[in-house]
Amino acid sequence: MTGKRKVVGVLGGMGPEATVDFMAKVIARTPGETDQDHIHMLVDHNPTVPNRQDAILGDGEDPGPAMAAMARRLETAGADFLVMPCNTAYVFEQSVIDAVDIPLVSIIDETIAALPDDCDAVGLLATDGCLKADVYQKALRRQGIRAIEPTDGDMAVLMQTVYAIKAGDTGPAVAETMRKLALALVEDGAGAVIAGCTEIPLVLDQTMLDVPLLSSTDILAQKTVQLALSE
Amino acid sequence: MTGKRKVVGVLGGMGPEATVDFMAKVIARTPGETDQDHIHMLVDHNPTVPNRQDAILGDGEDPGPAMAAMARRLETAGADFLVMPCNTAYVFEQSVIDAVDIPLVSIIDETIAALPDDCDAVGLLATDGCLKADVYQKALRRQGIRAIEPTDGDMAVLMQTVYAIKAGDTGPAVAETMRKLALALVEDGAGAVIAGCTEIPLVLDQTMLDVPLLSSTDILAQKTVQLALSE
Numbered sequence: 001m002t003g004k005r006k007v008v009g010v011l012g013g014m015g016p017e018a019t020v021d022f023m024a025k026v027i028a029r030t031p032g033e034t035d036q037d038h039i040h041m042l043v044d045h046n047p048t049v050p051n052r053q054d055a056i057l058g059d060g061e062d063p064g065p066a067m068a069a070m071a072r073r074l075e076t077a078g079a080d081f082l083v084m085p086c087n088t089a090y091v092f093e094q095s096v097i098d099a100v101d102i103p104l105v106s107i108i109d110e111t112i113a114a115l116p117d118d119c120d121a122v123g124l125l126a127t128d129g130c131l132k133a134d135v136y137q138k139a140l141r142r143q144g145i146r147a148i149e150p151t152d153g154d155m156a157v158l159m160q161t162v163y164a165i166k167a168g169d170t171g172p173a174v175a176e177t178m179r180k181l182a183l184a185l186v187e188d189g190a191g192a193v194i195a196g197c198t199e200i201p202l203v204l205d206q207t208m209l210d211v212p213l214l215s216s217t218d219i220l221a222q223k224t225v226q227l228a229l230s231e
Numbered sequence: 232m233t234g235k236r237k238v239v240g241v242l243g244g245m246g247p248e249a250t251v252d253f254m255a256k257v258i259a260r261t262p263g264e265t266d267q268d269h270i271h272m273l274v275d276h277n278p279t280v281p282n283r284q285d286a287i288l289g290d291g292e293d294p295g296p297a298m299a300a301m302a303r304r305l306e307t308a309g310a311d312f313l314v315m316p317c318n319t320a321y322v323f324e325q326s327v328i329d330a331v332d333i334p335l336v337s338i339i340d341e342t343i344a345a346l347p348d349d350c351d352a353v354g355l356l357a358t359d360g361c362l363k364a365d366v367y368q369k370a371l372r373r374q375g376i377r378a379i380e381p382t383d384g385d386m387a388v389l390m391q392t393v394y395a396i397k398a399g400d401t402g403p404a405v406a407e408t409m410r411k412l413a414l415a416l417v418e419d420g421a422g423a424v425i426a427g428c429t430e431i432p433l434v435l436d437q438t439m440l441d442v443p444l445l446s447s448t449d450i451l452a453q454k455t456v457q458l459a460l461s462e
Contacts, residue, residue: 012274013266013269013271013272014266015266015269016258016266016269017255017258019254020251020254020255020258023250023251023254023276024248024251027247027248027251027399028399032398033394033397033398034282034394034397034398035244035245035246035247035278035280035282035397036278036279036281036282037278038244038246038247038278038279039278040244040276040277040278040279041244041274041276042274042275042276042304043243043272043273043274043275043276044273044274044308045254045271045272045273045274046271047266047267047268047269047270047271048267048269048271049266050267051265051266051267073273073308073309076307076308077275077304077307077308078304163264163265166264166265166266167263167264167265168258168259
């Protein structure tokens, strides 16, 4: 059976713990008992890709060429399709798409596709770069769904919190800050919240919110397993 | 600074969760705050490598060729040195060493090197294949240290427990079983215990034992960080 499975290429390290969290979720969602039941992932865990926020906000090196090089390396090594466990990286997805002949699964499109049908306003917890690039909002507008973004003050707190998580702090204080940021979106009318940054599910989970929480990491992991096991 | 760092090639997937645990430990032990401070790891997370125990015990396919192919793929992709977060795989290390021109760090040698100086008897928690292959015992004999192995009955329990962990069960019952297996070695005279299988540290940690516990995963992670950051 394993011969028919697809090999997953992972552009990782954006950030490091988010990549490990993604891999753990792929493993947990793969049916089977033995090592050999699992999915073959080629992971380029390359934390040296230039900062995506800085590039979007105008004062940093373009991460596109580094991402394209990773994609080519993964294709050469045998990947059948690519994923990136980083929402903000998708702002630069064209660099990856142009570099290789294998498909890139979009964490943005898959997360939007997983929204509940009856939801007409969605809260977005994502980096300032990701929100400025309008990737989630554009996808939501196409479906007539209103995007609710953090206030400027909350956005500053969110970015501090994301960088704290990247620095290794996933403790209860950080989790509570993230929960409050999500609750503020719910108070502003969000019927669901998208954790649209792969650092967020490291501290925030569904048990902490009364509205549906869409973890972009979990949704990408689920899609990855489904594609890898399909013939 | 990142330009001088070495790229780590990881022969992974043996087993899947042990690889993720190893990566998380490399990340946790790397000094720094931002993504860009971290180490570049190329990971061939290939759970389809034939079962190492079965090959050693005489009734399974040789995993050497699959491991050699992984090593070549990682060298081609740019790895400067190789690690394998799997003790039993080191029984087949010659296949890897012969396949590439870059060094392979030995989890066995590094773990032995980390033993306390005053220890004259060491308990070995490792798979039956690993113990049958005599890799840890041989290294201990060279240093005049006595190896204490689980009884046949305990060995059967240990293998069931390792396979339960590989199947995703890292709950308290499994952890308690592993602790009892370690305690039996201490009762037999072990002044330290080697967790010589990368599944074991997923459930057993130093807080659960009164004698030093050497986690082969932690020791390999520490060495990996040290080598990657060296010039």
